[in-house]
Amino acid sequence: MTSFIPYASFRFFVLIGVLLLPVILIGLRGRRWQAYNNFLACLMLVLIFGSKPLQLVSLLVFLVWQLTLIRGYLAIRQKHNSAPIFYLMIALSVLPLFLVKLSMDVSALSFLGFLGISYVSFRSIEMLMNIRDGAIKTVTLWRVFRFIAFFPTISSGPIDRYKRFEKDEEHVPSGAEYRTLLYQGLNKIFIGFLYKYIIGYLVYKYWLGSPLLASNSVQSIWLYMYGYSMYLFFDFAGYSQFAIGVSYLLGIKSPENFNLPFLSRNMKDFWNRWHMSLSFWFRDFIYMRFVYTAVKKKWLKDRYLIGDIGITINFLVMGFWHGFLLQYIIYGIYHAIAFITCDRWERFNKKHHLIPKDNKWVNALAILVTFHVICFSFLIFSGRLNFLW
Structure with a gap:
């Protein structure tokens, strides 16, 4: 039997287009x-x-x-x-x-x-x-x-x-509601093609595939870090647009997954923009539950320490979820440290008013710094630094 890996080939899109045609025609009549x-x-x-x-x-x-x-x-x-x-x-x-x-x-x-x-x-x-x-x-x-x-x-x-x-x-959408879903769904699918099969493909072939990135020199690894970060985003965000778009055609509004993550001002902001459905799931069902239980049972008096432990557990579980390889565990620990550092800096700055939040130059610098913190985490995640350990 022929394999149809979701969104991996033009053949899959032809298949899904044909099979969804009855759904679309009936949906436009306000029925299911x-x-x-x-x-x-x-x-x-x-x-x-x-x-x-x-x-x-x-x-x-x-x-x-x-x-x-x-x-x-x-x-x-x-x-x-x-x-x-x-x-x-x-x-x-x-x-x-x-x-x-x-x-x-x-x-x-x-x-x-x-x-x-x-x-x-x-x-x-x-x-x-x-x-x-x-x-x-x-x-x-x-x-x-x-x-x-x-x-x-x-x-x-x-x-x-x-x-x-x-x-x-x-809820069965009316004909007008379904027309909106159809337009939004098709729009997301076309954005998915732009992200995954045009931008992602070009980054993978001409950036990550460049001979300049083959060595383990600092320059090669640095360039690979940027290329891999861009590829990871456009490939995954493109896939997400496909999945959400097809969901819309079925009348199911699957949640968004990305919201301009490389414009994040800090690590908290990043995890509210990157792989949002995963991030919010971990927040609600691991971090919040741990904090609630720890406070309710009075495991510790310091609520900030409880929060830090919760964040550490949250990102460690996220690391192990990706796999039991060392690179994923380090990736989780790295994000825990970055998130806790961001949280402590925000509390310190709020108390002492060292840096204004609304200054456009400060915001630009914050985005630049956060971007590099993020990209380095993806470099760890990629396994390119495995030769170090």
Whole structure:
């Protein structure tokens, strides 16, 4: 069976264009053909994973596993709000992802996993956490399946939230509303082509592919740092535009993922602009939960120290999420240090009024400094500095 990796070839866009035509025609009439949408969801999963049977089997086993956990925990939560059971459910939900990340170092586990397991895992974990909080009281398994295995965003996000997704699923856009979604969706897809297949391609071929970057000299590494940062943004942002655009055509407004991240004035600002769906997920479900628990149980008296520990845990988990390789762990630690330094500097400057915030020259300098802090983190992430350790 031919493989259709999402947004990786012109053939995929032709396929998705043909399959979405009934959705578009019906949507313009202010209706939704749910039976066809369900068929399309299943068909796309088969087409995306069908050429690699082990990945398809892994996906199906994963979905059954997660749906069982969600349905089982919901039944338990309605009777008992037990913390140990909640943590057990989270551990069981994370287990498949942990084994897949471990397979990078343990070849015996290499048969596990499928394209997009990291992003799909976030959706099921988020549902378990919302069940724990009482935000989700009932679920329909078919809708949970559509949410977790939503094909436009299955391979690399953006990471949606169940309640937001459920709201879009329940609302059938009018003809006028769908025309707007159609225009916005197509616009995002064309922006995706500009980012990924024009700018990203040119950067990859003529910048990263330049012989000048082949050596490990300071100059070569420095130039590679800029090139890799640009390529990483345009390639990933382009993919995100594709995924969001196709989602819009299905009537689902998947969240934005990037907002001019290289114009960030500090590291806080950067994480509000870069890979936003991931950043906000970690903020809400790791950082905020740790801080809330630490304050509630009075683990420490210093709330700033609690915040710093929370930030460190947040970025360490983010580093491990990318993989168990040293470069990813260092990347996480680097961002934790940069974020905490930014936070402390803001508190110090607010108290002593050393540098005005509204000065355009100060803002320009802040953007320049932040840009280089970011680019160096991507250099670490790329693995180009692995020869140092």
